[in-house]
Amino acid sequence: MATTNTTPDLSSHPGAQTERDAGLLVSLPSLPPDSLQATLAHLTEAFPGRPLLVTTPDGAQTLPSGSSLRVVPYTPVNASASPWVLAAADFVNAYELAQKNQAQSVLLLGGETQSLSVDALRSLAMSVEAKTDLTVACYDLGPREGLVNSAILYPVTRALYGVRPRFPLAVDLGLSLRMAEKLATVAGRYTAGNQPDALLWPVAEAALAGFSIQEVEAGARVLPPPAGLDLNGLLGMIAGSLFADVDAKAAFWQRARNLQPRLVQMQTIPPNDAPADVKPMLDTFRLAYTNLHELWSLVLPPASLLGLKRLSQAPPNAFRMPDALWARIVYDFILAYRLRTLNRGHLLGALTPLYLAWVASHLQLVDTGVAPEKHIETLATAFEADKPYLVSRWRWPDRFNP
Amino acid sequence: MGPTGGIGSSLAFSFRRRHFLYGNPHSAASLPLQIRILRRGDQRVNVKKTGSATDPLWYKDAIIYELHVRAFADSNGDGIGDFGGLMSRLDYLQDLGVTCIWLLPFFPSPLRDDGYDIANYVDVNPSYGTLDDFRKFLDAAHLRGMQVMIELVINHTSDQHPWFKAARLAPPGSPEREMYVWSDTDKLYDGVRIIFTDTEKSNWTWDDQAKAFYWHRFFSHQPDLNFDNPRVMQEVLTAMRFWLDMGVDALRLDAIPYLIERDGTNCENVPETHVKIKEIRAVIDGEYGNRTILAEANMWPADVRPYFGDGDECHMAFHFPLMPRIYMALRQEDRLPITDIMAQTPEIPANCQWGLFLRNHDELTLEMVTDDERDYMYLAYSADPRMRINVGIRRRLAPLVDNNRRRIELLNSLLLSFPGTPIMYYGDEIGMGDNIYLGDRNGVRTPMQWNSDRNAGFSRCDPARLYFPVVMDPIYGYQVVNVEAQLSDQSSLLHWTRNMIALRKLFQVFGRGTLTFLNPDNRKILAYLRKLEREDGSNEIVLCVANLSRFAQPCSLDLKEYEGMAPVEMLGYVPFPKIEAAPYAVTLSPYSFLWLELQAAPTVDASLELSPEAAVLATVDAAAHAEATPLLDLATTIWATLLTGATLASIETALPAYLLRQRWFGAKSRVVQTIRILDWAELPGAGTPPAALFYLSISYTDGETHTYQLPLALSTGPDADAIQAAAPNSILLKLPTAEGPALLYDAVNRKDLRESLLSLIEAESSLPMRDPVTVATEAAAPASLSAQPGEAVPPAAAEKLEPKPAGTISGRKSSAFAGVRGTGALVSRTGSAEQSNTSILYGGKLIMKLFRRLQPGENPDTEIGRFLTDVAHYPHIAPFLGELDMIGPDGQPTTIAMLQGLVANEGDGWAWFLEQLAQFYTSVASVAGPSDTGCAPSFLNDASIPSDATAYAAASIEAAALLGRRTGEMHLALATETTDPAFAAEHFSGDDLDIDARRIDVQITSTLEALKRGLAQLKDLTADAAALLLSRRIELYARAHAITGTASGAAESGMRTRIHGDYHLGQVLRTPDQDYVILDFEGEPARTLEERRRKQSPLKDVAGMLRSFSYAAYSGLDAFAKTRPAESRSLEPWAKLWQNTVSTAFLRAWSETVSAKRGLIPSAPRAQALLNAYLLEKALYELLYELNNRPDWVRIPLAGILALEK
Amino acid sequence: MWHSMNHLMTALQVDSTGQPVQYSNYGQPVVVDQSWWQQITSALTQSTQRVLENLAHFLPGVVALIIALALFTGIGALAAFILRKVLTAIKFDDRVGNGKSSSVIPNLQDWAPSHSPTALVARTAFWGFVLLGCVIGISAFDSAYTGSSQVALFLLPYLTHSVGALLLFFAGNLIARFLARSVLIGAVNAQLQYARFLSLGVKWLVLVLTAAMVLDHLQIGGLVVELAFGILFGGIVLTLSLAVGLGSREIVSRSLERNVERAPEAVAPTPAAEAGESLRHF
Structure with missing residues (x-):
């Protein structure tokens, strides 16, 4: 696959090609020198002979021999301190660069870019050039990776906005110019408020604007590891951002209904034999059940509390959190976040043990041979089925509910 | 500091939601626009000053809250509300959902007309604060995303205004004098009506200082400004710019029709007025952005229309005549006043908007009604003459409707859903009352009621110092009606109003959509559609239905235009039945209203595979799916049409979950991948559409495919209700039809199906079969299939397109049929003991076994039944009477049902022995353990039966011996000499033994695997035993191979004959004469037909029965333990004793009986090995079954295996 | 009763001297022939003089106090105004509102959700100046008025103290509740078995501290409060250390160990560590 043969189709129409090439801009994050070199090599391989615009904040680069890339170094105006995920500053930078270079579309790549395969680069570019407004990468992950995404981000985004991308927070995105402008506008509000690290939800923004969204297979990829914070802090940050976004887009998602078909199937990298050690997670959950019960009871309705009680008494090997229960828990936390039932920091902290319980349940289920992706899809269906609950409570936030 | 404290504080937090960063959703959407404006700004000469709103049409989506600074909150304790107080309550307004605050006049004024008599246009009345306070308030409101509207009273000033003071003194004709309208006579403009009829006698008042009459349309202390003087306009514009520069977003132009006077007219709405308004608007458009003017023109709608101009005069105008008519409609319980006035309401330019209100600071004005209507309104709403003032009624909302919460809610729902911007009057959100003993219209201008503290929390001052007393009566008094109390009451009017406002704000259609009235026959129902088509092609349609009556009302709405759409109730997001061509019927409770959002029918993605865990969800899905399919017309529905398109898809989606609920479905541990309908046969004359036998192909994720038989019928009305009540578990799907929901359910619950099955056998007739593909192709199905969204078609659809010839179903009866059937009608019912097949009983004579899982080929039960009845004449079985076969296109028969004679019995052997056991345990409960538990049944030893056993279990032993004899006789009968190759007895060969050994091997492997997987679910003790068993894996394999051990083994292994195959106590019936009848020669249902029809050693049956005795002993013990737990612990040895002795008795009697035929049974050691x-x-088979079905019973087979002799 | 008492006293008077009481007995040279009226006048003038003197001492103090207070209130208002303008200009609210500090330092919003941070800061500045004015005024008053009227001297600061004490009390309560919840959630997520005790402990520690501070501030009980607090606090610490050292050493060490073991797993691991068992939440 990885040979550098030039596609005759591309080289035979140089005119059309340059016109197109002026359109696409690849925006790279700050990378260590060797990763950057590897990435440039990949890009050269993916787009042989095309004078592609590549922007990097890392200064002037020597290109691999025979490369036709045009590397444009720049100094970012806003720098994000969280290189593991695309943040507001990245979108602002990307749009500025696209404008400056008169690009028609942007390929916004996240950290550890060198691990992105040549095929993935090509298919991302192809989708972007097919006038898709937002192209989202779909990665192949192991069954024990990307769990927050599987547990919360994906089902919630899918159920609320009716859009299917499996990774709402994918680090590799293709943006049309108008999508980039829209995201930059939204991001501008954060960067102006000196929050260059704020998360954006491109998928939700695109759905809100009625833009086309496409998902492309990106294969396996090393996802940049989150920096610094512990699980609790990260979950609080990401879920908090998602919940706030849900709050801000209420008028839209309460009317979004039709689900877009999913074209890409996520491939799960088969797990290794050793069953997951879920005991610590269960311990956390049990401990939290005895200690955080009164906080939860401010947030969750009695039926969910009963479900948790049963869970807390379940033997470890029969520990299964029903999908419907998890969906309802997440929805009730979104509602509590909106209503400020309790301090938002505390609220998200109280979600962590529940999330761990879900993870434990999910891993145990996977260990019995259920395909993880299948369970996630079922889970997403459960979220969809329970969406009316969220909408009705959102509209009528009565405490007297099931 | 306890949990209650926490809840309290959390509530307070919850109500304090704020759009700190994100603002409201609409402003986010319109942000780029603002940026563009700013970017172009540097090229402009004149920069427009934009208001706080980002959308120029913001007023269309606004919720306006009208309040008087004086009446809202007092911060300095002087008894008069002020801006400081107002600012402290902004959070409250924000949480209420208000987006625009309309302040009544707060300018310096002698306050003789509630501030509308202004003495200085560009300052703040010192009682309310300072200009700076106003600025602070403005900023605070803008920070919260709220706009501010103030009054621009340009028709008149106070007589204390410096202009008027100067005008009095200035000589006639001077510019100062000409600021006002002067005349030497009071006859000028004669005939112009007087507005404040109660206080004013003329529109002219004599001024002594000026020695002239001055013109005033309102109070005599409010001289009208003279707009014919250009200086007046200049001054007005200066005042207006003063406020707009400060950031005020909207202006309400007071009394605008009266600006200009012309002789010979009624001095209202004269054309020159519009010139003046256009002038004002031009200034606003030229210098400011996103500002609004609202006209107060108390006129008929057609007269108000000119104030919108061509979108170049006022942005908004009040719709005055609507207000009294809403009240009239409510009182008369008739929608006509409302629809009538709306019909008179002209179209307005696209950028204009009506302002709607229920109540305001003035009286409920009755100027814009006919005389009759006015009289009616007076009689209806002002019992006390004190409530009337001028031409109106001075009351608040709640007292007007007798403080009826439902009426208040109904009126508010109209306010919030009618085309226009709702304007709420302060205090009405909590249902405040009024004080009719205060003069003028001050009864509705009392202080806002915040809490039950002094002065209702409005002010800390001495109550006597308040500008007006707070309302204190027992119904509306501040102790009862106040914000604090309603905030803490989740069911209060305040919460209701807040939720409704929030809901309205979610839907732009309310502010911007069109209005169409539906005219249901019932005039007590007001129904209308609001519709908004957006530029991006999406649309919002909302249907509002309101019951104006105090009683429940039915109505049916003509919604043909929206056929196929799904209404969703908006308050609770509740899906309503879909709209069809027929009138849409709704029933409304008293004064209730419905807001329904009409949504396009949802498309459901059916491509998801369903796993058992998802089964519950699948039912939900299927239900939703069912609602999505178009309505069926039952009269014309046949299966062929039903089994195309969406209904087929929903049936196939609902099936997995349905099957898992059925006892007869045997593959519960497998994961169903797809289910599709292979074909079906319609039974003659059973219902419309006739009940039919369906054949389903079920494929599992492990690659296996099974065929199941499922009779289905469709019912509506009382039939459906009966099914719903009697056999809810048999319902597969609810389908919406024109006649209400139809149930698709298992047709064995129908009498006519059962009878037509019997008549098929009796008449030996046959039925044609149909399949979806042929039907679909006949009906040009490709179109209907492709009409479905691509993903909704299950993958199996592709396969279905291969046409294949259909088979037939035919009945056959045996010679014994007529004798047993007799004549006369037979009452049929389904057997209560649902097993892996379903039995149907006919009048206590016949029993039909309807097979569920079908296996190609003849069913062994029918085959053996026929052989034993016709050939061997074995008496101890149920007589075989007939069968139903499905003959495939290849001529291969598959048995789908078997008919037998019903045998008089006292229950099956299982029940009988359990009864015996219950007695046995009761009698031995108090006895010490048996001295000898006997030995396991064996061919090898001839142990005597212990005396303990004979003492307590004599009856059981005797019965077991008889059963042994009968079993032996059955085996002899099966070994009857015959030429039929299917039945002729054969000798064992080495291969046969190998097959047996391999089969046991497979059984060991699969059971142990399942055991390993299921180990986690087992209870502690059982799990220990299971672990022990798992550890003996190798030993078990060795035992399986013991039967193939010797070379001569095959020869010494006796004969192979057809056998019962699944022999246990449940398969024998105890007859009244203490004998047995043997049933069910079907074999183990889990095995293939070929396997079941194999000839095998009769010892296999013996083993089955011996295991059954073991089961009986222990489940009897369990049952006993449940009633008397204390005594049961020591009974384990007795159970063992019972099992051993009874088994031994059975085995002994059996082997004696079969020894009649030489060679049938091998020598004792060999027989023992085989056994x-x-x-x-x-x-092992039992263990596997229990693991899959009844984990609690696992310990019985487990103990059995562990107890086997090594 | 009253009667008999009187009798008794009369009797005593007579008994102790045996003759009518004379002023000369007290050793002071007294102009006996000075008139009565003069005596009264002089007494009055003297006392008036004394009071006036006191007043003369007192007044500058009061004036100083009032001036200081007024001045600093003015300065405070000015400062608050400037602060507000500056903060609004630099969009302080937006920055604080959702800054990255939110997970570490609790949001300002959470503390006083009904006020924007700008208003909060401006108000704090304003009241700070007022307080400063108060303090300066009082100290000026103090130095100006060194008279002997201890009551006035005591009462004035006492009033300010009680206001401070009230503030302290409320702030302490708020902090105690907030910290208790934070600690509870944090401890649970860190899998500390004794999360609830920790949370309760923190809450009561803060409450006890608050109470001690309030009492100390009010200057009630003096040294006793400090002593008592010291003993209580020391006791708590000692008890805890004893508990860790002896009884619950096992528990504590186990939970600590577990925490240490889990650390690499709870935190999303680096790609290198991702080989086998680990979980990635992101």
């Missing part, structure tokens, strides 16, 4: 192997196999 052990079969026992092992049987117990």
Whole structure:
């Protein structure tokens, strides 16, 4: 696959090609020198002979021999301190660069870019050039990776906005110019408020604007590891951002209904034999059940509390959190976040043990041979089925509910 | 500091939601626009000053809250509300959902007309604060995303205004004098009506200082400004710019029709007025952005229309005549006043908007009604003459409707859903009352009621110092009606109003959509559609239905235009039945209203595979799906049409979950991948559409495919209700039809199906079969299939397109049929003991076994039944009477039902022995353990039966011996000499033994695997035993191979004959004469037909029965333990004793009986080896079954295996 | 009763001297022939003089106090105004509102959700100046008025103290509740078995501290409060250390160990560590 043969189709129409090439801009994050070199090599391989615009904040680069890339170094105006995920500053930078270079579309790549395969680069570019407004990468992950995404981000985004991308927070995105402008506008509000690290939800923004969204297979990829914070802090940050976004887009998602078909199937990298050690997670959950019960009871309705009680008494090997229960828990936390039932920091902290319980349940289920992706899809269906609950409570936030 | 404290504080937090960063959703959407404006700004000469709103049409989506600074909150304790107080309550307004605050005049004024008599246009009345306070308030409101509207009273000033003071003194004709309208006579403009009829006698008042009359349309202390003087306009514009520069977003132009006077007219709405308004608007458009003017023109709608101009005069105008008519409609319980006035309401330019209100600071004005209507309104709403003032009624909302919460809610729902911007009057959100003993219209201008503290929390001052007393009566008094109390009451009017406002704000259609009235026959129902088509092609349609009556009302709405759409109730997001061509019927409770959002029918993605965990969800899905399919017309529905398109898809989606609920479905541990309908046969004359036998192909994720038989019928009305009540578990799907929901359910619950099955056998007739593909192709199905969204078609659809010839179903009866059937009608019912097949009983004579899982080929039960009845004449079975076969296109028969004679019995052997056991345990409960528990049944030893056993279990032993004899006789009968190759007895060969051994091998492997997987679910003790068993894996394999051990083994293994195959106590019936009848020669249902029809050693049956005795002993013990737990612990040895002795008795009697035929049974050691192997196999089979179905019973076969002799 | 008492006293008077009481007995040279009226006048003038003197001492103090207070209130208002303008200009609210500090330092919003941070800061500045004015005024008053009227001297600061004490009390309560919840959630997520005790402990520690501070501030009980607090606090610490050292050493060490073991797993691991068992939440 990885040979550098030039596609005759591309080289035979140089005119059309340059016109197109002026359109696409690849925006790279700050990378260590060797990763950057590897990435440039990949890009050269993916787009042989095309004078592609590549922007990097890392200064002037020597290109691999025979490369036709045009590397444009720049100094970012806003720098994000969280290189593991695309943040507001990245979108602002990307749009500025696209404008400056008169690009028609942007390929916004996240950290550890060198691990992105040549095929993935090509298919991302192809989708972007097919006038898709937002192209989202779909990665192949192991069954024990990307769990927050599987547990919360994906089902919630899918159920609320009716859009299917499996990774709402994918680090590799293709943006049309108008999508980039829209995201930059939204991001501008954060960067102006000196929050260059704020998360954006491109998928939700695109759905809100009625833009086309496409998902492309990106294969396996090393996802940049989150920096610094512990699980609790990260979950609080990401879920908090998602919940706030849900709050801000209420008028839209309460009317979004039709689900877009999913074209890409996520491939799960088969797990290794050793069953997951879920005991610590269960311990956390049990401990939290005895200690955080009164906080939860401010947030969750009695039926969910009963479900948790049963869970807390379940033997470890029969520990299964029903999908419907998890969906309802997440929805009730979104509602509590909106209503400020309790301090938002505390609220998200109280979600962590529940999330761990879900993870434990999910891993145990996977260990019995259920395909993880299948369970996630079922889970997403459960979220969809329970969406009316969220909408009705959102509209009528009565405490007297099931 | 306890949990209650926490809840309290959390509530407070919850109500304090704020759009700190994100603002409201609409402003986010319109942000780029603002940026563009700013970017172009540097090229402009004149920069427009934009208001706080980002959308120029913001007023269309606004919720306006009208309040008087004086009446809202007092911060300095002087008894008069002020801006400081107002600012402290902004959070409250924000949480209420208000987006625009309309302040009544707060300018310096002698306050003789509630501030509308202004003495200085560009300052703040010192009682309310300072200009700076106003600025602070403005900023605070803008920070919260709220706009501010103030009054621009340009028709008149106070007589204390410096202009008027100067005008009085200035000589006639001077510019100062000409600021006002002067005349030497009071006859000028004669005939112009007087507005404040109660206080004013003329529109002219004599001024002594000026020695002239001055013109005033309102109070005599409010001289009208003279707009014919250009200086007046200049001054007005200066005042207006003063406020707009400060950031005020909207202006309400007071009394605008009266600006200009012309002789010979009624001095209202004269054309020059519009010139003046256009002038004002031009200034606003030229210098400011996103500002609004609202006209107060108390006129008929057609007269108000000119104030919108061509979108170049006022942005908004009040719709005055609507207000009294809403009240009139409510009182008359008739929608006509409302629809009538709306019909008179002209179209307005696209950028204009009506302002709607229920109540305001003035009286409920009755100027814009006919005389009759006015009289009616007076009689209806002002019982006390004190409530009337001028031409109106001075009351608040709640007292007007007798403080009826439902009426208040109904009126508010109209306010919030009618085309226009709702304007709420302060205090009405909590249902405040009024004080009719205060003069003028001050009864509705009392202080806002915040809490039950002094002065209702409005002010800390001495109550006597308040500008007006707070309302204190027992119904509306501040102790009862106040914000604090309603905030803490989740069911209060305040919460209701807040939720409704929030809901309205979610839907732009309310502010911007069109209005169409539906005219249902019932005039007590007001129904209308609001519709908004957006530029991006999406649309919002909302249907509002309101019951104006105090009683429940039915109505049916003509919604043909929206056929196929799904209404969703908006308050609770509740899906309503879909709209069809027929009138849409709704029933409304008293004064209730419905807001329904009409949504396009949802498309459901059916491509998801369903796993058992998802089964529950699948039912939900299927239900939703069912609602999505178009309505069926039952009269014309046949299966062929039903089984195309969406209904087929929903049936196939609902099936997995349905099957899992059915006892007869045997593959519960497998994961269903797809289910599709192979074909079906319609039964003659059973219902419309006739009940039919369906054949389903079920494929599992492990690659296996099974065929199941499922009779289905469709019912509506009372039939459906009966099914719903009697057999809810048999319902597969609810389908919406024109006649209400139809149930698709298992048709064995129908009498006519059962009868037509019997008549098929009786008449030996046959039925044609149909399949979806042929039907679909006949009906040009490709179109209907492709009409479905691509993903909704299950993958199996592709396969279905291969046409294949259909088979037939035919009945056959045996010679014994007529004798047993007799004549006369037979009452049919389904058997209560649902097993893997379903039995139908006919009048206590016949029993039909309807097979569920079908296996190609003849069913062994029918085959053996026929052989034993016709050939061997074995008496101890149920007589075989007939069968139903499905003959495939290849001529291969598959038995789908078997008919037998019903045998008089006292229950099956299982029940009988359990009864015996219950007695046995009761009698031995108090006895010490048996001295000898006997030995396991064996061919090898001839142990005597212990005396303990004979003492307590004599009846059981005797019965077991008889059963042994009968069993032996059955085996002899099966070994009857015959030429039929299917039945002729054969000798064992080495291969046969190998097959047996391999079969046992497989059984060991699969059972142990399942055991390993299921280990986690087992209870502690059982899990220990299971672990022990798992550890003996190798030993078990060795035992299986013991039967193939010797070379001569095959020869010494006796004969192979057809056998019962699944022999246990449940398969024998105890007859009244203490004998037995043997049933069910079907074999183990889990095995293939070929396997079941194989000839095998009769010892296999013996092993089955011996295991059954073991089951009986222990489940009897369990049952006993449940009633008397204390005594049961020591009974384990007795159970063992019972099992051993009874088994031994059975085995002994059996072997004596079969020894009649030489060679049938091998020598004792060989027989024992075989028996052990079969026992092992049987117990493993049981173990697997229990693991999959009844984990609590696992310990019985487990104990059995562990107890087997090594 | 009253009667008999009187009798008794009369009797005593007579008994102790045996003759009518004379002023000369007290050793002071007294102009006996000075008139009565003069005596009264002089007494009055003297006392008036004394009071006036006191007043003369007192007044500058009061004036100083009032001036200081007024001045600093003015300065405070000015400062608050400037602060507000500056903060609004630099969009302080937006920055604080959702800054990255939110997970570490609790949001300002959470503390006083009904006020924007700008208003909060401006108000704090304003009241700070007022307080400063108060303090300066009082100290000026103090130095100006060194008279002997201890009551006035005591009462004035006492009033300010009680206001401070009230503030302290409320702030302490708020902090105690907030910290208790934070600690509870944090401890649970860190899998500390004794999360609830920790949370309760923190809450009561803060409450006890608050109470001690309030009492100390009010200057009630003096040294006793400090002593008592010291003893209580020391006791708590000692008890805890004893508990860790002896009884619950096992528990504590186990939970600590577990925490240490889990650390690499709870935190999303680096790609290198991702080989086998680990979980990635992101």
